[in-house]
Amino acid sequence: MENNKLDEYLDYCLNRLAVEIGPRPAGSQANQTGAAFIGREMKQAGYTVLEQKYPCPDWRLLSDELLVNGRKIRAVVNTHSPAVEIEAELVPVSTADDIQEYDLTNRIAVLHGELTRTAFMPKNFDRNIYADEYKDRIIQLLEESKPGAVVLVSHEQNDMPLPLIEDSDLDLPSVTVHREEGLLLTENSGTTAKMKINTARKDSTGANIIGRWGNSKKKILLCAHYDTKHGTPGALDNASGVAALLCLAKHLKDLEIKYALELVAFGGEDSWFPGDALYTREYPPDNLVAAINLDGIGLKDVPTMMAVFGCSEKLVSRINKTAKQFGEYVQNQFYESNHGFFWPLGIPTLAFTSMESLESLGKVAHTKHDTPEVLDISLIEQTVKLAREIVEFWD
Numbered sequence: 001m002e003n004n005k006l007d008e009y010l011d012y013c014l015n016r017l018a019v020e021i022g023p024r025p026a027g028s029q030a031n032q033t034g035a036a037f038i039g040r041e042m043k044q045a046g047y048t049v050l051e052q053k054y055p056c057p058d059w060r061l062l063s064d065e066l067l068v069n070g071r072k073i074r075a076v077v078n079t080h081s082p083a084v085e086i087e088a089e090l091v092p093v094s095t096a097d098d099i100q101e102y103d104l105t106n107r108i109a110v111l112h113g114e115l116t117r118t119a120f121m122p123k124n125f126d127r128n129i130y131a132d133e134y135k136d137r138i139i140q141l142l143e144e145s146k147p148g149a150v151v152l153v154s155h156e157q158n159d160m161p162l163p164l165i166e167d168s169d170l171d172l173p174s175v176t177v178h179r180e181e182g183l184l185l186t187e188n189s190g191t192t193a194k195m196k197i198n199t200a201r202k203d204s205t206g207a208n209i210i211g212r213w214g215n216s217k218k219k220i221l222l223c224a225h226y227d228t229k230h231g232t233p234g235a236l237d238n239a240s241g242v243a244a245l246l247c248l249a250k251h252l253k254d255l256e257i258k259y260a261l262e263l264v265a266f267g268g269e270d271s272w273f274p275g276d277a278l279y280t281r282e283y284p285p286d287n288l289v290a291a292i293n294l295d296g297i298g299l300k301d302v303p304t305m306m307a308v309f310g311c312s313e314k315l316v317s318r319i320n321k322t323a324k325q326f327g328e329y330v331q332n333q334f335y336e337s338n339h340g341f342f343w344p345l346g347i348p349t350l351a352f353t354s355m356e357s358l359e360s361l362g363k364v365a366h367t368k369h370d371t372p373e374v375l376d377i378s379l380i381e382q383t384v385k386l387a388r389e390i391v392e393f394w395d
């Protein structure tokens, strides 16, 4: 592995995904362009490539406006929101009782307090993986009370709030507003607001791109998601991981590995994982000896974080010792990504991210600021080399 060539290839992949293709949410044309690029690269590296498709709507925001007393409020339209044009009274609610007590019919419900501390899960997300009955009940009550639209008040302090609802099966127009401006909306009851959301939506598909190499029955899986949230170029999250995956694809086959390789580029991690459950259903992971996920690596000026699940002590100490040769790695907890579909099945799992990548949500990750400038390619290169070494000595 010549260093400058690794650099060049990583840079090429990052540029292709995060600059030329740009935002690539599941279901979008750009997502499909990303999938085609990844498939081509895997094929060129000598892998047998298959595409695992699933239905997934293509939703686009065309325009939006929220006005209160003629003043524009900083709001983000929640992903998959239907279109709406409404002028109605704002009704602040902060508990399930409030929703039941107040007449919300054709008014604009303003959810705040406990109700908006965390995001709502879409209806089609598997409750066996994670469930929050209270929040599901809130959605049900909202549907029954038939508001004309819903405003959610973010708890975050970022410039722009992140959407608190991303559900293509929910027929309620909704936006998330910035904390400070949102709290103003809760103070004066009887205020009216004007909300105008224009969106386009059509049936579409997303896909997992799978690259296979080797004949051994037992496999090592390496994965990274290539989709993004809406409106973000997704350099850190997660062109970085895909670039590393494709770079590994080129440089793993020259090793003496006793296992077959299963490379998976997941297409909807940032849309509540439409492809992950399908993957484990269609390809039962009984023959996986390891799963290695790359998500959000290479953030400038911070160590790389490594989460380890179900590995023997001997293996962990070997991994840690090897990591020291390549750079600064910190072992820590990291649950919310594609590897969450593997370690609960008892598969020894490793996940790589950047130390601050979760803290960067709303500042870098999931925003328009997530561009290649936030990355240090040499850090991605370190992780490629480390992962390669780990795959080589995996027992």
Ligand SMILES: [Zn+2]
Binding pocket: 225, 237, 238, 269, 295, 296, 337
């Ligand atoms: Zn990610």
